[in-house]
Amino acid sequence: SAAEKGGYDSFMEKEINEQPKAVEDTLLGRTDAEGRLTLDELRIDPEELKKTSKIIVLACGTAAYAGLVAKYAIEHWTRIPVEVELAHEFRYRDPIIDESTLVVSISQSGETMDTLMAVRYAKEQGARTLSICNTNGSTIPRESDAVLYLHAGPEIAVASTKAFLAMIAASYLLGLYLAQLRGQLFQEEIKDILADLHKIPGAIQEILDGAESIKALARSMKDTPSVLFLGRHVGYPVALEGALKLKELAYIHAEGFAAGELKHGPIALIEQDQPVFVVVPSPHGRNSLHSKVVSNIQEVRARGAKTITVAEAGDQSVGEFSETVFYVPSTAPLLMPLLTTVPLQIFACALAAEKGYDVDQPRNLAKSVTVE
Numbered sequence: 001s002a003a004e005k006g007g008y009d010s011f012m013e014k015e016i017n018e019q020p021k022a023v024e025d026t027l028l029g030r031t032d033a034e035g036r037l038t039l040d041e042l043r044i045d046p047e048e049l050k051k052t053s054k055i056i057v058l059a060c061g062t063a064a065y066a067g068l069v070a071k072y073a074i075e076h077w078t079r080i081p082v083e084v085e086l087a088h089e090f091r092y093r094d095p096i097i098d099e100s101t102l103v104v105s106i107s108q109s110g111e112t113m114d115t116l117m118a119v120r121y122a123k124e125q126g127a128r129t130l131s132i133c134n135t136n137g138s139t140i141p142r143e144s145d146a147v148l149y150l151h152a153g154p155e156i157a158v159a160s161t162k163a164f165l166a167m168i169a170a171s172y173l174l175g176l177y178l179a180q181l182r183g184q185l186f187q188e189e190i191k192d193i194l195a196d197l198h199k200i201p202g203a204i205q206e207i208l209d210g211a212e213s214i215k216a217l218a219r220s221m222k223d224t225p226s227v228l229f230l231g232r233h234v235g236y237p238v239a240l241e242g243a244l245k246l247k248e249l250a251y252i253h254a255e256g257f258a259a260g261e262l263k264h265g266p267i268a269l270i271e272q273d274q275p276v277f278v279v280v281p282s283p284h285g286r287n288s289l290h291s292k293v294v295s296n297i298q299e300v301r302a303r304g305a306k307t308i309t310v311a312e313a314g315d316q317s318v319g320e321f322s323e324t325v326f327y328v329p330s331t332a333p334l335l336m337p338l339l340t341t342v343p344l345q346i347f348a349c350a351l352a353a354e355k356g357y358d359v360d361q362p363r364n365l366a367k368s369v370t371v372e
């Protein structure tokens, strides 16, 4: 009913707009008075966790993209190698697992059969299993050794939005917690990153307040047959997620690429007026990365692409090469996916609505895939 949708046209729109709160609730109550992370609810012996020699992240769809983002942050902060694998591929390849392997599953529903089967397999092989999940008491967290709940609130729309951001935030907490346990980061560094994380909800709200220009662009593009998304580093999984949202909701052919792959093939797709979204890395991160992506924007534009960029506020370098720029507030480079994803969600939702599609229940899809 309209009341359940909180005045929005769809659950998806409601959930997009709940993201500041979802991220806030994921971060809530996870530090002590001294600002140390306390993930007591994990119910796993910290001494055991400390010995982790390898992390394998298992998930499907959007949750797997959250895992790809997590890899960049967790490896950077903990120096523990992280593999990310689609859950349905994992147990068919004879993976290398032992007691020092921490298998982290990520799932909104906690009922995704592919993910559950992969977790069971990992357990049988002797790994310790940790579930990052949004649904209290669901099967995957019940069968895992440890659990980190998202507390993002129920997600009704089939297309995942607020759970995705909450999954990223929760993975960051896990990474920082492991870094803290192992003395890999100074307590001050952890405090600084947590302070940056706590500014994310306000920054998401700023993007939501400026949503109208994104919706207007979406409406103007309703007859577009194909859209490409480029990103690099943590912007790469964001590009994949932007493309998935568009496929799921608007039934438009969409692909996400690592921007560095362009010249290895995908640039052949570029023709006059091909829309290309580019998720631009922070100019304050590794500088060569930023300038390389700016070159990619120029390369596709020179071949006729219509470039739509998502960039950090104050980034002066992209405007002249972009048809449209959406600016997101400035944050730490690793945290950017928590912001750059939001315009892509709004875009896909608005475009699908403009085409007259049911954004909450796209054709052929189920909210949780409980068959293999």
Ligand code: AGP
Pocket (backbone or CB within 6 Å): 060, 061, 062, 063, 106, 107, 108, 109, 110, 111, 112, 115, 158, 159, 160, 161, 248, 365, 366, 367, 368, 369
């Ligand atoms: C997201 O928009 C999708 N509908 C889908 O990819 C989903 O993320 C995937 O099926 C995993 O679901 P889960 O998080 O409930 O495990």
